[in-house]
Amino acid sequence: MTDQTMPTALDLPMVDPLPPETQKYFDICVEKLGMIPNVLKANAFDIAKLNAFTGMYNDVMLAESGLSKLEREMIAVVVSSINKCFYCLVAHGAAVRQLSGDPKLGEVLVMNYRMASLDPRQSAMLDFAAKMTIASAEISESDRQGLRDVGFSDRDIWDIANVTGFFNMSNRIASATAMQPNDEYHSQFR
Amino acid sequence: MTDQTMPTALDLPMVDPLPPETQKYFDICVEKLGMIPNVLKANAFDIAKLNAFTGMYNDVMLAESGLSKLEREMIAVVVSSINKCFYCLVAHGAAVRQLSGDPKLGEVLVMNYRMASLDPRQSAMLDFAAKMTIASAEISESDRQGLRDVGFSDRDIWDIANVTGFFNMSNRIASATAMQPNDEYHSQFR
Amino acid sequence: MTDQTMPTALDLPMVDPLPPETQKYFDICVEKLGMIPNVLKANAFDIAKLNAFTGMYNDVMLAESGLSKLEREMIAVVVSSINKCFYCLVAHGAAVRQLSGDPKLGEVLVMNYRMASLDPRQSAMLDFAAKMTIASAEISESDRQGLRDVGFSDRDIWDIANVTGFFNMSNRIASATAMQPNDEYHSQFR
Amino acid sequence: MTDQTMPTALDLPMVDPLPPETQKYFDICVEKLGMIPNVLKANAFDIAKLNAFTGMYNDVMLAESGLSKLEREMIAVVVSSINKCFYCLVAHGAAVRQLSGDPKLGEVLVMNYRMASLDPRQSAMLDFAAKMTIASAEISESDRQGLRDVGFSDRDIWDIANVTGFFNMSNRIASATAMQPNDEYHSQFR
């Protein structure tokens, strides 16, 4: 029997029973994270949608990249801060605290990334993500060149753009559906 | 030999040769659409990324849904108009013209959807998509209830949210990389 | 008998019969353009207003100037895109397609002029028009000097300012009255 | 000999000598107003442009209308306040003080019209002008109906829209050219 508490304001219960492969994936989440992230439960009313979401999430956030996993989580938090997405700020704020071992870094990126102590590379990366979030239509070649100038390759720029894009999608879906973050995140890695 | 003209401002050539499955998919595009959409070429420097993108695109835009394909394309255009994404306005404006058989509808959604003659259902759907795009953090239960009041189910609301979210992602990636739409779209279905 | 279909949401029928001079002007429109533009019909409830409007329109858009007619239409479209004026985007988008012989140019100016391939002169001209439209109170001497630096004379700057100003007027009047563009424009010069 | 002090930041001297009809018009200004308004001098480098401008200005601000001259000046000031146009706030603020005999009304419209004591008719009129100035693309039938509900006819709505439109044009031209108001206005009708 699966836990059917609704993770969003929409009445979309998970498939029950879950297909074995999904159940196994969720079991691994519990084992590794101590919980099933609510975004996964929210998608689990339709396994094809869940798989499409996790397929893209895993590629964007976990695949081989010139950006470290921490850097991708930093982008996630900065984008979510601009969009004021409660779910993503809680979940990815915790990830920044965990991966950096620096609770204060997680806080400052949630609150105002411009107050963080960042090297020029990470600062340029987050400025690009912020501009993409606020005013993507105004991005020009000089913005891309600014990233190359601090050492990013064109492939890295693709990855910055895709992580930023991804959270501009997931922030909006989470806010539009009132997705609630798992309580476990709040006290983690403080 | 694949066409290696860059579809974006980034120097990311397609895998060459393409894996047979990808080549087949592109051949079908040429057969059905008369072209390979540049967004596919842009992702084809890394087949895992291409597959993640098409996996999500196909689920969001083509899977079974309470929203018609035309309605999903209408959302795509309205979101892209707010974000001023040249690529998506060209490609999905053509799709609205095609699926609706109404060239004027494609134009008005590109320019200002509030000037379109819409029934209350589609009007509510596009207002929700616009609010999600501009101010997702301000969406509340009354916005969701407004969709239910014109006949959308919670599952439909999920789909509206996901189409809207998807184009808030792809608009930003296209603008950040200066993705160019295929020339073929401009004169189609006028 | 004049065609009394309302071109706006206001119930303001044209003077009937039209004065001979106005009737002659409208006959020329039909002969040259295949239609009477709705903005003229909308003003024709009061011939003095119609004449004041056409007097200014003709001076701004058609009089001798250091700006070509195409350049003035380009400004018209960029301003109308920022203001999301359906009427003006349709009518002047068609004019750009016609005068440039380049349908794609009309489209990109409607959608996001920053994605157009422009020379530095036209790029500076459109940036100035955009700033005047969005934040006129912040224009300073350095903005004017920027236009001089790419070759515009002070008289040209006056003309850029007046074309931009004119469409900031007409966009708002058209949107405030729900003015509908003539259907003929949509398929022209594609 | 005409006064050739530049009323704007552009080097566009008045035609010299002025044509007799223009000279006569300027002489009447001096007689009635104690000055030639700088906006007229600014246009006088090209008499056709001056005539087009005064033709429209006189129709919009002085012709027969369901709006009083004071009401049209009130709109002028509210629009100019939103656009922060120094020239128009000075000149039309003085006009409101003169026509109303209420210096405080001139001040409050310059500063924040929502703090003025207005009857529902004038309040609705100024709210419509403000919305047209800030977000014309969002005006809908309910906004127009709101004006009808407080007693405005469709012809009055046309006039509100045109006064509002006109100052959205002239504000931008004045700011773009750094047009200076005549010093005489500042102390008038205090």
Next chain:
Amino acid sequence: MTDQTMPTALDLPMVDPLPPETQKYFDICVEKLGMIPNVLKANAFDIAKLNAFTGMYNDVMLAESGLSKLEREMIAVVVSSINKCFYCLVAHGAAVRQLSGDPKLGEVLVMNYRMASLDPRQSAMLDFAAKMTIASAEISESDRQGLRDVGFSDRDIWDIANVTGFFNMSNRIASATAMQPNDEYHSQFR
């Protein structure tokens, strides 16, 4: 007996009788200014609040500083113009006219400070105040350095920040409570 006309939209009568020290302070206001500024009456329902307010006001606006009293009033007006605070624009606009002996300076700062003739020091000071008012989270070391570059000390920067901060507080309190300026200000120092 004190004048109990409400200076705001809130029903908060002044303490009656006022404590001798407060009464004396108000008597001095009448003697020196010809009135008791309404902001003082508004606070006088609670003498501790009045004293806290005047304590901070007097320190910020009147204490020894590298900024002249006029410069502090200039900041007050520019901040109040951005926030569209009727009360503060009237009261501090009069103060700028008085302290500068230049009525036009008072007007231009109310309307659009960028149109004022300012030296680089005052221009930098007002740009910093404007940025603090509109986008304080984006202020960086380069903004502070810009102030140092035109001759401000770090203590002066503290004072600029505090005057700007103070009016961002008092503007909002005045607007939130519909505080009315004393009529006497309007005609002063014109």
Next chain:
Amino acid sequence: MTDQTMPTALDLPMVDPLPPETQKYFDICVEKLGMIPNVLKANAFDIAKLNAFTGMYNDVMLAESGLSKLEREMIAVVVSSINKCFYCLVAHGAAVRQLSGDPKLGEVLVMNYRMASLDPRQSAMLDFAAKMTIASAEISESDRQGLRDVGFSDRDIWDIANVTGFFNMSNRIASATAMQPNDEYHSQFR
């Protein structure tokens, strides 16, 4: 000997030695809070400024009021979230966690107060504070009446306005001077 580490980007060392009364106040801070809040150190270069600041702070945040201390801290966090003030979000986020005993409440107010579970009274209070922060010039009698309708007295409304105003001041001063929050706050009351 006082700790002279600069709490801001300005070189403004504390008075040394501190006057006995100030030293005593700071000793109490260390005893009760385990630290001297940096905002106090930042003001301590000039004891008159420090006293003016603490005088107003103590009145606004600690004096008798119809608002509880927690409610005032909730306003502080919501205002600081809109203004993205790192210092105030850290310090007052901790205060909300402490006074409410609900770490999650502190988080959600930092991130997006609209996602918090609030009763109608607190919800109306925070909506008013948000509107005062973003668009104070648009506050009207209906906004004040909305507060009365959920049970606030006019005196409470004064207090809501003053807390909101105060943090619009202190947020801007903190951001303009790059004020750093004490590290102790981050892990408190999680």
